[in-house]
Amino acid sequence: MKFLILLAQQHEEFRITELQSLADIYGIKLDLSNYIPESPFLIVDFDSCEDAKKVVERSILTRAVYELYATGATLEDLHTGTKECKSQWEKYIDESVSFKFDYFGYKGSRVRKDIVKRFESFSFMELPGPIRMKNPDQVFTLFEQYKVVGQNPEAEPRKMWFGRLVSETFRHYADELDLKKRKYIGTTSFDAELALVSCNIAQITPGKVLYDPFAGTGSFLVAGSKLGALTVGSDIDFRMLKGKSAQCNIDSNFKQYKLTNKYLDVMTMDFTHNAFRSSFLFDAIVCDPPYGVREGLKVLGSKDEEKFAGKENVLIDGVLAHLRKDYIQPKKPYEFNALLDDLLEFSAKHLTPKGRLCFWMPTANAEFQEHHIPLHPDLELNACCIQDFNKWSRRLLVYTRRPYGEKGEANSVKGISSEEFRDKYFRGFSAQKKEQESKKLAE
Helix, strand or coil: CEEEEEECCCCHHHHHHHHHHHHHHCCCCCCCCCCCCCCCEEEEECCCHHHHHHHHHCCCCEEEEEEEEEEECCHHHHHHHHHHCHHHHHHHCCCCCCEEEEEEEECCCCCHHHHHHHHHCCHHHCCCCCECCCCCCEEEEEEEECCEECCEECCCCCEEEEEEEEEECCCHHHHHCCHHHCCCCCCCCCCHHHHHHHHHHCCCCCCCEEEECCCCCCHHHHHHHHCCCEEEEEECCHHHHHCCECCECHHHHHHHCCCHHHEEEEEECCHHHCCCCCCCCEEEEEECCCCCCCCCCEEECCCCHHHHCCHHHCEECCEEHHHCCCCCCCEEECCHHHHHHHHHHHHHHHEEEEEEEEEEEEEECCCCCHHHCCEECCEEEEEEEEEECCCEEEEEEEEEECCCCCCCCCECCCCCCCCCHHHHHHCCCCHHHHHHHHHHHHC
16 A cells, blocks of 8 residues: 655655664664655555554654545546545545645745645545544545646646645654653753654664763653653763752753653762673663863863872771762763764673764874774664764764674774764864874874
């Protein structure tokens, strides 16, 4: 059966990866070869309307999916195609079935009077049920795609489709979780829409356990819980987890969205020195590792180990200082690429087989090469989706835990760059500025 997927015109790089990930959850084969990045229309095949709804309903970057009745360049083509597939819609020729007609124009439109005339041209369907503009049983939709010449669309569409709405999607979740409406956010809070997309690509389903090792204000935890996951997080910064007050912290975010039953906990912890048992496994790890632009990248340890030697034996009121509740652990700067290697190693040990790791990695566009992407023999790289910001990008890297015993390619990125991303960012990715800074240091 043919279906039309109406895509959101945002984050085109991520739309196909999200749909494919959702199809894989249900073991549904999905051919996306008809995908055109510039178009909101995608024609696909599903075995049934139930399969179409399963895959598309959860999507954030999709608006809806329609059972496709006809495709053509003219209204007559749509009439002919619709009549030929009468077996698909004749079940709605029932006085008890309410309906309405809807219109969607891309890069062009019509005046309301002309749209109504087009609706009326489908009177041959002889639908006897009541017309209901709000909450009808069935919605039949006419789609038109125009070509823009100069600054104006042509008078007539180049392509048209007609079909029945099968399901709308979870896209409204992005608005519900919008950071502008959230009680507790910080400088590292992640965009709600892309946090939800990341969790979909991580194949989060109800009951799975999601972990974010750089939880911050809980952006990915909230998104994962909204999709049904049980969420747990950690962060090296206790202040971020504690929040501003009892009414403005991660807990308050979960209360705001009525998701407290999905929230396991957060803990102050450097994941490179984590406290998890080796047998403790997660179904998904989703995160945005700190790269030093909004927050500094640090791990436990001392810059000067010799200076710190012996301080582990310091007593305060007869108790070892580092065992007291008010102890503030020392931290030291850490290389971002080394952190990525650690993240892959941690994921290989703590992901269930076929569990997914999804994390965001910043790159300088002019300098990026494929070998800058870290690889681990126990993790298969499935996708690399790019969000471009002109001189730099951030990439959503998606890995799947291989079955135990199966090995793949390894690629460590520790020490691969002589300059941290944050330094490139603050000099505006200018090679000229880099040369000037190098000369000053040499002088």
